[in-house]
Amino acid sequence: MQKRKIAILGSTGSIGTQALEVIKANEDIFEVEVLTAQNNADLLIEQSLTFKPNCVVIGNDDLYDKVHSALDNAGIKVYAGAKALESVVQMDSIDIVLTSMVGYAGLLPTIKAIEAGKHIALANKETLVVAGELITKLAEEKGVNIYPVDSEHSAIFQCLVGEFHNPIEKIILTASGGPFRGKKREDLAKVTKVQALKHPNWVMGAKITIDSASLMNKGLEVIEAKWLFGLKASQIEVVVHPQSIIHSLVQFEDGSMKAQMGLPDMKLPIQFALGFPNRIKSDFPRFDFTKYPSLTFEQPDTETFRNLQLAFEAMDKGGNLPCIMNAANEIAVEAFLQDKIGFLEMSDLIEKCMSKVDFIQKPSIDDYIQTDQATRRLAQTLV
């Protein structure tokens, strides 16, 4: 069987490095064709010398010379800058593009990859939040599959295998509740980034970890689910499940519910997306019921954690509002991580941007780009 040739966008991050572990353990099935990073030149060089991709991209142009001089002798082509990312994803030799970079930066390379007919293993949820309608339409036109990597969406996808002809009544996305579950607004006023960066169950990049603490991650995932599975808002529920063992559930029209469960470990959803439709034998740690005598569930507190409510509003109104929300959130998270604003001020900033940036009901790709830029400009004045 021919090996699947993978392009990993964001290979130096949490998802990217775990994807390389999966590939290393399955070298008879997968091959690395492209690796990319933004600033971490040292790790990109190390990964490239190990996995010998055809080419790499370093986003930060200033690091081109360093990466080029380290990889030239190994015969690995090196490119730099955001535009290079948009070109390399179109290479004939790529079978699947794993979008594991963080934030809005995922949008344009994903569009280019789909235009070139590449299947997508999608970790970068922001792409579907910003432009879900455009992306899913384009993928359909080009016959491209979008395999979810996000654990909840992978869970739903796994529940749907063999059921694609059966309508979904609703899905239930599970949320850990993050490190501040059970806290009230007065408790949250003074929480620090160090506290917010301690996720109870998952080790992830900084941005998604803050999103989990503020429940924005669940808001982004609600919108991501709408587009991946073609759902209405009324078909998407969120339940807090602090143990993160049940990764999400689907309820069908006969009332039956299917759930996918396992220990919190992203290697499984990454492997499932890259290997679909095959389940590849693994040595990932197995779940033991006796070690988890109670799996618990509760309602999310959207009065305290307003971001989840804001995301439902953005999804309901549609147009460029999710794009506005996403850009404002990226600026808010960055400002919180730089100690420029407090934890609760993140929602204030997002809400202000959502009410002030011009609404567009049917945005084009240029409208999304303009909306993202305009929102970032406004948000910067609020930090």
Ligand SMILES: NC(=O)C1=CN([C@@H]2O[C@H](COP(=O)(O)OP(=O)(O)OC[C@H]3O[C@@H](n4cnc5c(N)ncnc54)[C@H](OP(=O)(O)O)[C@@H]3O)[C@@H](O)[C@H]2O)C=CC1
């Ligand atoms: N981590 C997880 O378990 C999960 C993550 N996701 C999603 O996957 C995506 C990646 O998350 P995660 O791996 O945690 O993030 P990380 O911050 O750990 O990694 C981000 C990666 O993207 C690169 N990058 C950063 N900025 C840019 C840019 N402007 N252009 C191109 N590349 C860039 C980074 O390069 P460099 O290292 O050089 O800075 C790094 O390789 C996010 O969208 C997240 O929501 C979804 C589910 C689970």
Ligand SMILES: CC(=O)[C@@H](O)[C@H](O)COP(=O)(O)O
């Ligand atoms: C691993 C993963 O998919 C993350 O998105 C995770 O779900 C974050 O957990 P919570 O947002 O539920 O805290």
Ligand SMILES: [Mn+2]
């Ligand atoms: Mn998730």
